[in-house]
Amino acid sequence: xxxxxxxxxxxxxxxxxxxxxxxxxxxxxxxxxxxxxxxxxxxxxxxxxxxxxxxxxxxxxxxxxxxxxxxxxxxxxxxxxxxxxxxxxxxxxxxxxxxxxxxxxxxxxxxxxxxxxxxxxxxxxxxxxxxxxxxxxxxxxxxxxxxxxxxxxxxxxxxxxxxxxxxxxxxxxxxxxxxxxxxxxxxxxxxxxxxxxxxxxxxxxxxxxxxxxxxxxxxxxxxxxxxxxxxxxxxxxxxxxxxxxxxxxxxxxxxxxxxxxxxxxxxxxxxxxxxxxxxxxxxxxxxxxxxxxxxxxxxxxxxxxxxxxxxxxxxxxxxxxxxxxxxxxxxxxxxxxxxxxxxxxxxxxxxxxxxxxxxxxxxxxxxxxxxxxxxxxxxxxxxxxxxxxxx
Numbered sequence: 001x002x003x004x005x006x007x008x009x010x011x012x013x014x015x016x017x018x019x020x021x022x023x024x025x026x027x028x029x030x031x032x033x034x035x036x037x038x039x040x041x042x043x044x045x046x047x048x049x050x051x052x053x054x055x056x057x058x059x060x061x062x063x064x065x066x067x068x069x070x071x072x073x074x075x076x077x078x079x080x081x082x083x084x085x086x087x088x089x090x091x092x093x094x095x096x097x098x099x100x101x102x103x104x105x106x107x108x109x110x111x112x113x114x115x116x117x118x119x120x121x122x123x124x125x126x127x128x129x130x131x132x133x134x135x136x137x138x139x140x141x142x143x144x145x146x147x148x149x150x151x152x153x154x155x156x157x158x159x160x161x162x163x164x165x166x167x168x169x170x171x172x173x174x175x176x177x178x179x180x181x182x183x184x185x186x187x188x189x190x191x192x193x194x195x196x197x198x199x200x201x202x203x204x205x206x207x208x209x210x211x212x213x214x215x216x217x218x219x220x221x222x223x224x225x226x227x228x229x230x231x232x233x234x235x236x237x238x239x240x241x242x243x244x245x246x247x248x249x250x251x252x253x254x255x256x257x258x259x260x261x262x263x264x265x266x267x268x269x270x271x272x273x274x275x276x277x278x279x280x281x282x283x284x285x286x287x288x289x290x291x292x293x294x295x296x297x298x299x300x301x302x303x304x305x306x307x308x309x310x311x312x313x314x315x316x317x318x319x320x321x322x323x324x325x326x327x328x329x330x331x332x333x334x335x336x337x338x339x340x341x342x343x344x345x346x347x348x349x350x351x352x353x354x355x356x357x358x359x360x361x362x363x364x365x366x367x368x369x370x371x372x373x374x375x376x377x378x379x380x381x382x383x384x385x386x387x388x389x390x391x
């Protein structure tokens with residue numbers, strides 16, 4: 001208990017210190033554009049929160065150093081949420097009561113849904129966050145929110161389109177956790193599979209992090225799918241599934257979605273990760289297959305590998321800044337409606353290589369991704385497809 005409290009105090013101190021230094025140059029003057037954030041710097045999601053925090057912080061510093069939001073500076077004001085909804089809401093209320101916030105980063109689907117009425121009432125800020133929930137991709141219900149990538153159903157759609165091209169008529173298995181996160185894309189993806197001429201051979205639902213999967217492996221063996229898509233997990237029980245399936249000689253290709261696909265996460269699987277595939281909406285930190293000036297700048301700032309939550313946080317801040325630039329350039333007030341309209345005007349936008357193709361905001365998402373495959377000898381995820389864009 002004492003260690004937990006100390007860790008939390010340390011995380012809060014780090015957030016406070018870095019917020020105070022959030023990229024403001026010595027000559028900073030003029031008006032501020034404020035980015036607030038409920039950031040999970042402690043708790044079960046801290047591995048992502050630390051990366052997200054660093055990504056937002058780095059973009060803010062980069063933009064302020066460049067002075068490219070004329071007459072304005074970005075200021076980042078985070079609070080540790082510990083990935084708890086009540087703490088996230090308390091952070092939101094504290095930050096928005098003390099600052100005129102234009103943009104906000106949320107830590108979870110639950111927080112995004114809980115805080116949505118507050119966003120509607122305030123009418124002064126737009127929000128993105130760590131969630132890729134399909135439910136958030138509804139401009140009517142969530143007019144001031146967006147997802148800095150494809151939602152979970154779109155991620156399945158990208159995977160299924162890849163499968164349909166690689167093996168027309170393939171049999172597919174869906175393996176997902178018994179959580180809102182896990183169930184999210186399943187129902188709609190059945191229809192997508194059918195439209196693409198694929199058959200869903202079996203659906204298997206497990207508790208999150210389940211270890212004993214022998215019964216589920218027996219079901220998978222009887223179904224004999226060509227591809228098996230995991231969703232609603234970060235790591236466990238994926239390695240157990242793959243290891244047991246290979247011991248039984250099951251010839252299926254295993255795939256995952258965003259929160260499984262960080263390079264460091266996949267490589268934790270060890271030898272069973274070889275050939276594991278999945279969808280990723282961003283280039284990895286180390287990617288040098290094409291010119292990527294923004295990745296070059298990130299690598300100059302941070303010499304060690306940065307995880308994909310870092311890229312997601314960095315891109316979110318980039319999109320905040322771009323919507324602010326467009327709103328200011330049009331001579332409009334920085335209201336939520338104007339900022340979201342500016343965001344939705346983004347079309348064929350160059351992210352500097354964070355995403356390998358120019359992006360267009362469609363609804364509340366960026367429906368683009370690429371299939372990557374694990375190369376355990378190189379200890380890297382490597383491209384297995386071109387970029388796949390959904391209309």
